[in-house]
Amino acid sequence: MRKTTLLFFIVIGLLSCNENKEMKKNRITTNDLMQKDDHSFSKPQEAVITHLEWDANVDFETKTIVAVAKFDIRKYPSTSEIILDTKNLQIEKVWRNQNDTVDFFLNKADEVLGQALHIPLSEDSKTISIQYKTSPNAEALQWLSAQQTAGNAPFLFTQSQAILCRSWIPIQDSPAIRFTYEAEVKVAEGNLAIMSAENPQEIDSTGNYSFKMRQPIPAYLMALAVGNLEFHKTGKQTGIYAEPATMAKAVTALEDLQSFLETAEKLYGKYRWEQFDVLVLPPSFPFGGMENPRLTFATPTILSGDKSLVSLIAHELAHSWSGNLVTNASWNDFWLNEGFTVYFEYRIMEEMYGKDYAEMLASISFKELTEESRELIENGNVKDTHLKLDLEGRNPDVGMTSIAYDKGYFFLRLLEEISGREAFDAFLQQYFKEYAFRSINTEQFLIYLEQNLFGKNEIVVPKKLFSDWVYGAGIPTSIPKPYSNRFKSVEESVQRWLDTGNIDTLNAEDWSTHEFLHFFHQLPDSLEYNHLSILDDKFDFTDSENAEILSEWFLLAIKKDYRRAFGAMENFLVNTGRKKFLMPIYGELIKRETHKRVALSIYRKARQNYHFVSYNSLDKLLNYTSD
Ligand code: BES
Numbered sequence: 001m002r003k004t005t006l007l008f009f010i011v012i013g014l015l016s017c018n019e020n021k022e023m024k025k026n027r028i029t030t031n032d033l034m035q036k037d038d039h040s041f042s043k044p045q046e047a048v049i050t051h052l053e054w055d056a057n058v059d060f061e062t063k064t065i066v067a068v069a070k071f072d073i074r075k076y077p078s079t080s081e082i083i084l085d086t087k088n089l090q091i092e093k094v095w096r097n098q099n100d101t102v103d104f105f106l107n108k109a110d111e112v113l114g115q116a117l118h119i120p121l122s123e124d125s126k127t128i129s130i131q132y133k134t135s136p137n138a139e140a141l142q143w144l145s146a147q148q149t150a151g152n153a154p155f156l157f158t159q160s161q162a163i164l165c166r167s168w169i170p171i172q173d174s175p176a177i178r179f180t181y182e183a184e185v186k187v188a189e190g191n192l193a194i195m196s197a198e199n200p201q202e203i204d205s206t207g208n209y210s211f212k213m214r215q216p217i218p219a220y221l222m223a224l225a226v227g228n229l230e231f232h233k234t235g236k237q238t239g240i241y242a243e244p245a246t247m248a249k250a251v252t253a254l255e256d257l258q259s260f261l262e263t264a265e266k267l268y269g270k271y272r273w274e275q276f277d278v279l280v281l282p283p284s285f286p287f288g289g290m291e292n293p294r295l296t297f298a299t300p301t302i303l304s305g306d307k308s309l310v311s312l313i314a315h316e317l318a319h320s321w322s323g324n325l326v327t328n329a330s331w332n333d334f335w336l337n338e339g340f341t342v343y344f345e346y347r348i349m350e351e352m353y354g355k356d357y358a359e360m361l362a363s364i365s366f367k368e369l370t371e372e373s374r375e376l377i378e379n380g381n382v383k384d385t386h387l388k389l390d391l392e393g394r395n396p397d398v399g400m401t402s403i404a405y406d407k408g409y410f411f412l413r414l415l416e417e418i419s420g421r422e423a424f425d426a427f428l429q430q431y432f433k434e435y436a437f438r439s440i441n442t443e444q445f446l447i448y449l450e451q452n453l454f455g456k457n458e459i460v461v462p463k464k465l466f467s468d469w470v471y472g473a474g475i476p477t478s479i480p481k482p483y484s485n486r487f488k489s490v491e492e493s494v495q496r497w498l499d500t501g502n503i504d505t506l507n508a509e510d511w512s513t514h515e516f517l518h519f520f521h522q523l524p525d526s527l528e529y530n531h532l533s534i535l536d537d538k539f540d541f542t543d544s545e546n547a548e549i550l551s552e553w554f555l556l557a558i559k560k561d562y563r564r565a566f567g568a569m570e571n572f573l574v575n576t577g578r579k580k581f582l583m584p585i586y587g588e589l590i591k592r593e594t595h596k597r598v599a600l601s602i603y604r605k606a607r608q609n610y611h612f613v614s615y616n617s618l619d620k621l622l623n624y625t626s627d
């Protein structure tokens, strides 16, 4: 049993019995349960940053940012140094207070974590300033040439989660450390700069922009984008940033932003970040969405489907509570960010589109969880199926599996089923309020749950139930089973088609993207080339603009060697950088020698269009070494 698990049971034990005075004195407090962050060199128990003033110059020519980061710090009087995380940064000068230049020390580089920057402190040190330059290969930054964007103008965006902020700002890069910030950013004329902060809505002819973030955030939520961008207001507190060529489509897809926000507020309390805007990025963005506070970053691949793909926006919005407001203390507690967010996302979708709709999403989660859990176990990664992860020594991005998202979701759904929706909602509202702008780890959460959900409502739950979910392998038998009428009817349609051979019996006229995805998952292995041809004639899958449908279709096309789709597939792979689509398609291609050659030849062209997050994983998958 892990030490933390043991500690958890001791605490629960102590809390649940009648305490005498002596025991009270020795009681383990939640503070004792704070664990260290394996992915940051900083030592927050000695000195922490509390505020950042960032003064930066963004240069598209050299693909570098030249900047000064000045931090207000908090420390014990006797603390003799503060440690920041850096990766690939050229540190030029460090000083304390106004101009007290000091010798700093950079440790040797760790491949995943980068380098610790040690800055000596004296008793009166109130601020530290670091003058530095980023590398053109900084992992968080993607510099796009004019040809790689919709508007034919260069573009820069950052992706800081999980531990990449340190590649563009020397910082205490831990989700347990929060700070407020201000920034002055200079960019080339004609560009707009926006951040995870209060933002300008128009291009300034001087190229100088000022930002303020009043709410304290952890480093992984630092974000910047620069390009030829426009703003379109969609409601009182909501709007869209996009390149002019993308705006019309973006407005159509995202016109309901304000009602998403209001629905979320009704569920779990006031939105604490004032403004909620969405930036639609060029297609190389490596994720579907990223919950940068006040400014969610989103892939343009959600624009070309039906409106059902906006559940992704509901997800990123939900992070404004779970994740951004109440933050996982370390990446081992990632399920506290993502599991809660999936639960919240489905509740928003249920409010807006009905139970039937939300059950489709839950059914997809169920399938993904079942498959990924089985794969992890088969590959000997049993411990990666625990909700509480152990990512020490590894890149925390490996924790981005269905476990944190979907096992986390089903655990919370089970808690809802046990306690009843009313009590569970009241509990979550209180949780978001009490832990607002703080971090929490799994053990602290379990104690809070025990006291405030079960204790308060006098519900008795066997402790084993929690340990099975949080510290146990795979999928516990207590998992709630979602049921979708709409998916059931898709299954019947597929059967009818296969029985009659008549494609018109599919009745797919009203299918949403999710029903099409379920349709693909239902197709039997025995399907032949000829079937694909019939499907393609009927639904035009090869020419679909819906990235979710396309990626499932390409997987099928590769399996059946359906060459008619290969041209479109190449086009898709060269132009889309979203890792979730790329990994399975390349993964399927390399299964056969002839397809592997196709994969490598496409990858050679496409790699330059991908963000580090995507090519880092693809290089490994394809055994690719650049020459
Ligand atoms: N915060 C994540 C993205 C992330 C996770 C980036 C870990 C880096 C490390 C974001 O909220 C997310 O989960 N995005 C999903 C979409 C969602 C609908 C499941 C994605 O990008 O696919």
Ligand code: ZN
Residues within 6 Å of the ligand: 315, 319, 337, 338, 341
């Ligand atoms: Zn998320």
